[in-house]
Structure formats: structure tokens, C-alpha cells
Amino acid sequence: MSKVGAAACETLTRLGRALPVDPAVLTDGQLIRLVEDAEAAQRQVGAVKLAVAAEMARRSAADDPGSLARRLGFKTAAAALSGLTGSSGREAQRLVTEAADLAGLPAVEAAVLDGRIGREAAAAISGELKKAASTADAGDLEAAQTELVELAVSTGADEVRAKAAETAAGLTVEVVQEQAKKAMAERFFWMSPVIDGSARVSGRLPTGHASVIKSVLDGLRNPKGKKTVTFQPVAEDAPGDARTAGQADADHLRDVFALAARSVDMPDMAGDHPTVWLSTTLSELESGAGLAFYAGTPGPVPASEAVQAACTGGTQAVIFDDQGAVLNLGRSTRGFTRRQRRAISLRDGGTCLIPDCSVPAQWCEVHHVISYRDGGATDIGNGVNLCWFHHHDIDTGPWQIRMTNGTPEVRYAYGGRTIDWKPVGNGTAAHLQTTAPPGAPPPLQ
Template sequence: MNVQAVEDQAAKAMAERFFWIGPTIDGAAKVSGLLPAGHAAVVRGVLDGLSNPKGKKTVTFQTDPAQDPADARTRGQKAADHLRDVFSSAARSAEMPDMGGDHPTVWISTTAAELQSGSGLAFYAGSPEPVPVSEAVQAACAGGIQTVIFGKDGDVLNLGLEVRGFTKRQRRAIALRDGGTCIIPGCQVPAQWCEVHHVTPYQDGGPTDVCNGVLGCWFHHHEIETGPWHLRMTHGTPEVRYAAAGKVLDWRPAGNGTAARLRAQAPPGE
């Protein structure tokens, strides 16, 4: 193919490029699009890097096949989760432009009783279809909550102050303590694309503090909330436990950051 043909092909691809997310139907939204080669290379490079992190110098944690359960997600499921993580990270970025005075925010509504019990329904703004309230519980754990109380006719009776999520400084301290990736053994999602999980749930009185926060990608944050992964803090550092399908792995220290190195250097018995 000659140079002119390549240039014509690239121009055609640029003119025809599009990306589209359809309405939510039956709990899912269809995604379609057509990306020029350069656009596709950027997106594919990020998703491939997360799905196949071998040799990636920024990731130092290596899973132990004898200890760690295999990730049962398909390649397509991982790509979908990683795409969500990348956009979530972009929404938190200080470089993201404001939209009407606020950073891009996902709105999800439910009742206080359902949020407290963890049972019931929630709704994403702009979608008429309900989702399990567990999605609102996870969102409340990872970020801020703002209480809006409506009257019976839909009028706003009270607009409460926002309850802040973990700050950027806290996120950096947690990442330094635990390492550069999701806290779950074997997961390679970088810290900057992770959510911060309250080990003791916020609604149960858990503080939004470094000693009660760990980094988890969206998928494993969900698995912590619903099982099979469990977390606890021991002397200020996190430990993980796996229990599912008859396989139980006892509590063990998690992460490969500063806390892990200090534990390794400590004299026996300390």
C-alpha cells in the first residue's frame, strides 16, 4: 500500500470515528464505536497492560499460584472492569474540567434505611432501571455522600453537608504503606485507578482515616463487600483472607509497600 493510500485510509477512519453508550436496558448498556488506529492503540495498550502485566516495571507484586485463587473473570470481563477503573481515575483527577462547578460525578440514590441495611434498590441518575443497593453501599464507601431529603411531593426539604471520602493525601499514604496496586493478592490494577475501601464500614462507624482504608480496584472492592475476600487491620496494617467454594486461606499480611518491607526486616517475634 502506497503512502497516499495510507493517508487516505487514516483520513477516512478519522472522519468516521465515533463512540456511543446506549441506554440502560435490562441492567446493561450497549457500547459501540469505531476508533482510528491511534485511538485504538492507546485504549488497547492500557487494557492490555492491566490484563497482562508481566514485565511491567511499575508493578512489583507477584501472585503465588499455590496460595492465591485464580481470577475467574474472562478477558472481556477484565477489560470492562479496567475500563471503568480508568474512567473513575480520570474523574478524580484535578486536571479534569469542572462541569457546572463540580467534577464529573456519578449520582446514585436510595433511602437511608436501605443504605444502612444493605438490602433494597438504588437508582443511577438518568436511568429508570433500579440496581441492587449494594452498588450504593460500595459508592458510599469509596467516595463522598451527600444527603438530600425530599418531601412527599418531591420538593427538597433538606440538603445535607457532603461526607467526604478519603483525601488525595490519605490515598498517597495508603498506597505507600500497602504498595502500588490493589490490595488483593495477584491483582495488578495500579493504585491510582483504585478506590479506597473502609475496612470497618463507614455506616458502622468506621473512620475515614488511613488506619481504616485500603486500596482496591472496583471489582475486588465489590468482592470485599460481598465476599469471598475479607479484610482486617492488625496493628495498622491490612491482612486478607479468602473463603469460597470450600477453599479457605487463613489471614495473612497484604500488600508489598513500606509496611511489608518493615515487617520483613523486623526481628523474629516482633
């Protein structure tokens, strides 16, 4: 950084001649000149502060045993500046950072040091151009600095920042294109076979692919809107979501594919919908302690997972006797239809039924309140929306569900306290029935 303040004396002297002053007694012309002189002086003082910060940083290198900051009793140059001036640590660090950024942009630095542009405009330029400095052509980068400095002399920092962003993008077009081409060539997604109850996944995604997935996960992590409920548990007694962020994202990712699997646009497998195969002995099936095998997956899972999956996909029971002979090959049973799901979503408020869970209905599974194994019907009077997590835990967790005259009700037992049954859902649509009165259209199927 070269000498600073060549024009400072003249600028500060001009301002000094106007002081002290009561702005209220000035004419319009005098007030305008005072504003201009004060801003010019501010630019000169800002330039001196940047020059001082740059030199303080140079004399306070972390690996220098004679660091000036350390001799003053501070760890860093920014801390020393803050201590010496009484400014905030944030402002001191901003000064050091701005000075370092300007060091790589000599044309912008020179404009700051001679007071032609202020700190704010310089930061707007350097903040964008430094993104392109390592890859842009040196001549193009120099021309961009000159153009932006000329703009900053005559316009505000906001316009300068917008133009700087546009210019920086133009300097890196070829680099960005090469990066995108490389990312597309290297893209992949891999999932291992299921081993010991789980599969490993890995991958590398281009920016566009990653942005789509991230936007969906962000939306599921931080949903907007509020579900209409008539029951709210006491906060200190209500069961919280104990999942880690990674566990929740794993569940959300599964929800995305479950939604896709229900789509009418999703290709069938060999002309049929995806089917959950449940293979077990008759005695195990009756006791509910059997094993299930997902199609295309060699490892077994508890039968409870197949029961849950059956709510939204097909299921086909393969029953064996104790010697391994096939006793029965059941017919595939489809889950709730799209029209049924829409009606249930309207009734339940558009999200998971469990209070305080905001997972949207389209990501939910429809749970048979009375299990289909126990004769429960697949109709809207026996179905409620549950996110995968709450559906998974509904038989063992604190929440319980029942239907009363077409309205879902929940209760919970947690921390030694049980709250009695309360209705949940959208009260204006809480009484959708599965049987129609005489002359009415048939029930939704």
C-alpha cells in the same frame, strides 16, 4: 515462473571441483572462495526449490479434481512437498508462500531464478512490497523492485529488509493519508441509555485512538512487576479470576474513566465534583437493601453499588419516608484525597491489596475497611487499595480485610477451607498511622 537454473551447472560444478575438502587445511583465500561458492550454490538450489514449489502449487489447486497433491495422497501442495522431501510442514508452506509472493513481483522473481539473490533476501523484499502492491503505481513498484534487488546483490538480508519496509511505506503514503482522513471523518463513540441494568456501546476509532486504548488495556491485562506480599494462599485453594477476557476488559475500561474522573484536570460538572445520588427510604437504608440512582442515569442499581462508588467519589443520601416525603438531604461526602491515596499505595505495595492481583494502585479504588455508614473514617488507617472487581465482591466474595495497628490483613474462605488472617503489603511502610505523635506533622488528609 520462467526457466530456472541457467547458471546452476557452472556454479555447482565450481563447488564440486573443491569437494571433498577439509576446511581446516585451506588457506584464508581458499576458505573465502569456498564460502562464496557454497553460498552461490545455495542460491541456485533455493531458486530450483522455489520453482518446484510454484509448479506443485499450480498443479494442486484446491478446486482441481485432478490435483497432483491429492493423487499423491496429500491435501495441499505444501503437504505434498513435506511428504516427498521429509522437510517440516512449516518449511514446505514457507516455500509455497514465498513462490506465490514472487509471482506478483517479476523483477524480484527473475533475480531469484538466475541466482543473483537468495531466498532470504527475496522474502525480505516481497514481504514488504506485497503490502503496497495492490495500491502502488505500477511504475513506482517496478522501480522499487529494481532498486531493492540491486541492494540485495551487495548487502545482507537485514539491511534489505529495513530498506524494503521504508520503500513500501513510501509507495503507500498517499493511500495511508487517505485512509487516515477517512477514519477521522468516520470516527464516533456511542453509548445507549441504561436499559435493564446495562448500556450498549459501539464505535469506530482511528488507528491512533485505538492504539492508545489498546496499549492501556494490554498493560492492565499483562502488568509487569510483582507486588510485595507476606501472604500467599495455596494455589489449589485460592479463588481464581473467573472473568472472561471481555468482562475483564469491561472492568478495565471502567477503571480508566474512574481514574480520569479523579484527575485534577477533569472538568467539574456544574461547578461540583461527580456525585453519587442514593435515594431510598429510611427503613431500606438501615437494612442496607435500598436502591441507588447514578446521576444522569434513569435506571436504579443496588445500594451496594453506591456504597462502593462512595469510596472514590462523592455521595449524597436522599432519605424518604414510606410515603415519599423527603426526610433528609445529606451533605456530599468526598472520598480519599490524593495524598491519602499515595500513602495507602506506598503501604500496600502499589497494587490491589488482594494477593496475586496486579492492577496498579492508580487504577484502584480505596475501600473503607470499616464502612463510612458504620462510622468508619476516611483516613489512611481505614483505607486499602482494591481494584474495581475485588472491591465489587469484597462484601460477598471469599476475601475479607481488617486493619491491625495500621497494617492491612486478609483472609479467605474458599472450597471449604479458611486461611487465617495474614498481613499483606509493603513491610517497610506497613505502619503508617492516622494520628501523629506530639510535635509531628498532622496526618495526611
